[in-house]
Amino acid sequence: MKFNFIGLKIKDKRIRLFGKVYTIPALWQFVLIIVAGLSCVIIGLIINSEHTTRTQKSVSTHAVLSNTATPEKIEIDNSVKKHILIHISGAVAKPGLVSVEENARLADVIDAAGGLLNDCDLTSVNLASFVTDGSKIYIPRIGETPLCIPPVQTPSKEALKININTAELTQLTKLSGIGESTAKKIIAYREEHGNFKKIEDLLLVSGIGKAKFNIIKNDICV
Numbered sequence: 001m002k003f004n005f006i007g008l009k010i011k012d013k014r015i016r017l018f019g020k021v022y023t024i025p026a027l028w029q030f031v032l033i034i035v036a037g038l039s040c041v042i043i044g045l046i047i048n049s050e051h052t053t054r055t056q057k058s059v060s061t062h063a064v065l066s067n068t069a070t071p072e073k074i075e076i077d078n079s080v081k082k083h084i085l086i087h088i089s090g091a092v093a094k095p096g097l098v099s100v101e102e103n104a105r106l107a108d109v110i111d112a113a114g115g116l117l118n119d120c121d122l123t124s125v126n127l128a129s130f131v132t133d134g135s136k137i138y139i140p141r142i143g144e145t146p147l148c149i150p151p152v153q154t155p156s157k158e159a160l161k162i163n164i165n166t167a168e169l170t171q172l173t174k175l176s177g178i179g180e181s182t183a184k185k186i187i188a189y190r191e192e193h194g195n196f197k198k199i200e201d202l203l204l205v206s207g208i209g210k211a212k213f214n215i216i217k218n219d220i221c222v
Contacts, residue, residue: 082176084133088113091120091139104131110139117141133160161221164202165195175216182207196222 082102086109089095093114100108107127110116121142131137162171164186172183182205189205190196199220202208 082174084131086112086131086133086135086137088137088139090137091117091141093117100131102133105129106131106137109137161219163222164199164220165190165222175219177212177215198222 083099084102084104086098086100087096088098088109092110093116095113098109098112100112105127106125106129109131110127116122116139119141121140121144125139162175164172169180169183169187172178172186173180178186185205185207186202193204196202199217199222200213201222202220203210203213
């Protein structure tokens, strides 16, 4: 028997298997060819689909990794530079109040005041000396005698400390590491519990630990 499909001619086939002769009809052969072809197409589609899915996942993962911003290390400078006020007069360009960093020297104060005048007399002036907050400094002129030079007023270290029982908000925030929020907590604690008996009682205030207390303990009193 012959089978003809769009020019494709298929004849019955005889095959010998285990000593016996079997006849495979042309129609069955055609069906087997169609089934084999469809199977190849389906397998090809499945393989192509899996390859496409893997490629999309790879591209998606790469895009996510590329768009993920690497967190930058932010260095926080906890060292807050404290400034002090000095009153300087005499043979300087800009006499009056000047602000300098804590532990500044007299030379720094003179620079902040615009520098020295031509008629200054530095014979009795120590430019390397340290200055303290609230000091009054006079730079003499040529021809002035020591008796005409107002003395430099240097307050005691105890007078420079901030009393945590009487200090206001602005005074407390001058302490290193004490912001407005912590200063308000100190005042609130003081109003609720009364004056601090000793400076160590400041540790009872929320937000003040041993590390912060050790920084400010030499600048406070009760």
